[in-house]
Structure formats: C-alpha cells, structure tokens
Amino acid sequence: MRMCSIASGSSGNCIYVGSDNTHLLVDTGISKKRIEEGLKTLDLKGNDLNGILITHEHSDHIQGLGVFSRKYQIPIYATKGTLEGIKSYSGLGKMPEGLYHPIHTDEPFTLGDIDIHPFEISHDANEPAGYRLECGAKSVAVATDLGKYDSYTVKNLQNLDAVLLEANHDIHMLEVGGYPYYLKQRILGDRGHLSNELSGQLLCDILHDNLKHIMLGHLSKENNYAKLAYETVKLEVTLADNEYKGENLDMFVASRDSVSEIITV
Template identity: 55%
Template structure:
C-alpha cells in the first residue's frame, strides 16, 4: 500500500492511496490538471482510478471532482448527506448520477482489493467522515477536518501503518490573528479543526511499533506554519513507548502546494 499526498491545506486537499491493482483518491480539492500531473509522475493514468472517496462537501475537498468525473468517469463514494450537498454546488457542474455511490459510516466497502472503512467525525458539514483503507495486510488512515476526537476515533484509526492527521492551527496564532470572532470560534469549536496540540495528542494515542509514516495535514495558511506544527507535535510525542526520535515514525508535514514523496507500508 502506498500513500501520496498530492495537496494538503486550507486551500485544497487530495491524497492518493493504492497498490498495483487498485487506485483511489481521497478528496479532490484541487484542479483536475494538478491531480493528473501528480498521478503521471507516479506512473498512474487517471483512467485507471477506481474511485474518489469524499470526506465532506467543502470546496477545498471537492473543487476538482466535477471535471475529474466528467473527463475520466471516476466513481465518487460519499455519504448521502455529502452527495446531496455536492449536487447543489453549481461550481462542480453536472455529474453523471451513475457515478455517485452512497457509503455509510462504519459500513466497510470493498473496492477491488482495498477495503474502505468510513468513520463519522465532528465537523460543520452535512455528514463528514474520515477513512481507513486496508490492503496488502496494511492500513492507511486519513483523518482531517475534525473539531475534536474521542475514543471511537482512536479505535477506528488505531494500528495504522501510515496516517495523515490534521494539524490545522496554532491556537495562539489563531486567537491573535485577523479572523473575525465568529470564525475563530468555529475553528476552535468541536466542529472545527484540530490544533497542533490536539493533533499531537491524538497521534500519541495512535503510535505503534510498525508506523511507516505520519503526515501532518490540512495546515492553515494564516494560522500555522510547517516548523511550528512539526515542533509542537514532536513535543506531544515525547516519552512514547516506541521511539526516542520522531523521525523513526516518518513524521513530516504534508505540503499544500506540491506532492510529497510517496510513502510505502
């Protein structure tokens, strides 16, 4: 199983997860062209995509889905609430009804040889989910856009070989920054986004002896920066039971503007 972060941040999100037989995207919040170029560099044709897993309907997660679906006929998997909201979005254009496939939280589905497990999350969207994907005896989890987490989320993400976990903002930067009060409250609330500290605390609970990569995702352009997110999470991971150096976990920050090197489990 391989994870490729194509784009991650408040301005657009897209991840590739797959193996030699099955090719999936999680969200397409960037242009179809950027997705095509990233896949080409990995030797994957867009026509080989077996599906797009949508976490929720916010534009930074679905911006390019309409073009990708029309151009390459890629199936779209999402919850009923997310599909309903996407159909209302004129910016996505017309999408063939037959490409939509409804999923339900905690009901696993099989796409070729990868099992997909959606989990409910707290976010201000219609029916948002995060995903764990199982294939080749490995587990890849992508969990962003969560205002908070609980034991259910920890249980669903546990034992991952590769994970993307949101580290959206630094609380002090957000509180002192230019955002209006209502937006600050939204981001800091249970249906907003994970701070760097909460991200580190969640990752600490998910550590195991076979982690091959941990990416910090969905960083805010205005209320965070890569070094701060990394160092804050690094502090939260001190005194863990598995490694003295977080580099052993492959801890890194996902880039907003360009693909990362792919991670293989």
C-alpha cells in the first residue's frame, strides 16, 4: 500500500491511498488542477481512480469534488449525512446520476483489493467519518478533524502500519491569537480539532513496533507551524509512560502547499 498527502491543512485536504491495483482519494478540498498535479507525482491520472472517500462536507474537504469527480466520473463514498451536506454545497455544481454511494460507519466495504473501515469522528459536521484502509496484512488510516478521541477511536487506529493524524493547533497560539472568541471555543471544543498535545497523546495510545510511518496533518495556518507540531508530538511520546522515544519515530508533517513523500507499507 502507498499513502501520500497531496495537501493537508486548514485551507485544503486531499490524501491519496492505494495499492498496485486500486487508487483512492480521501477528500478533495483543493482545486482540480492541484489534485491532478499531485496525482502526476504518483504517476497517476484522474482516470486511474476507483473512488473518492469524503470525511465530511466542510469546504476544505470538498472544494474540488464537483469539478474533479464530474470530469473523471469517479464514484463518491460518504455517510448519508455527509452526502446531504455535499449536495447543499454551493460550489458543487450539477452532478451526474449514480456517482453518490452512501456508506455507514462501522460497516466495512471493499473497493478493488482495499477493505475500507469508516469510523465515527467527533466534529461539527453532519455525520463525519475517519477511514481505516487495509490491503492484505497492511493497514493505514486517515484521522483528522477530531475534536476529541476515546477508546473507540483508539480501537479503530490500533495495529496500523501508517497513519495520518491531526495536529491542528497549539493551544497557546490559539488562545492569544486573533480569532474571535466563538471560533476559539469551537476549535477547542469536543467537536473541533485536536491540539498538538492531544495528537501526541493519541499517538501514544496507538504506538506499536510496526507503526513505521506517522504523518501529522491538518495544521492550522494561523495557530500552528510545522516544527512546533512536530516537536510537541515528539515530546508527548518521550514523556509518556511507554518504551518509545519521540526521536526514534519515523514522523513528518504534511504540507498544505506541496505533495508529501510517499509512504509505502
């Protein structure tokens, strides 16, 4: 399996996950042109894609969905609530019949040779979902837009080979920054976003010897920066009561503007 971030951040998200035979996107929150350029670095074209998995209907996750999926006739998979949100998005445009496929959290389905396990996440959207994807004995997951996590989240992220994990904001930067009070409360709330510290704590709960690749993503442009997210998560792991040390992790921060390195498991 391969996983690669084409874009990850509060301004737009698009993640590629695939095998030799099956090619998927998780979210299309950037322009069609940028998605195509990202796929090109993977030696892929839009026609090669087997499906688009949408986590939720916020614009930074579906901005390019209408134009891109229309052009290549790519099936769209999302929960019923998310599909309703997508259909009400003003930038979607008229969609052909038959592209929408409703799915349910905790009900796995298969595309090509990849088994997909949607799981509930806590975010202020209609019916948001994270995704765990498995091919043979290998598994990866995309877990962003988590206001909080619990044992259910941890269960869905156990025994992974690679993970894209949200490290959205530094709490201090957010608290002293220029966002209005209501927005700060939303981000800090149980249906908002994971802070760097919480990201590190969640990582501690899912770390095991075979989790070889960790990508931190969905960073806030205003309330975080890459080095701070990286160092904070690393420190959380080092200080936690486990045998792992932050400096030993194969971890990097996904960029909002450029394609990440390709993770192969």
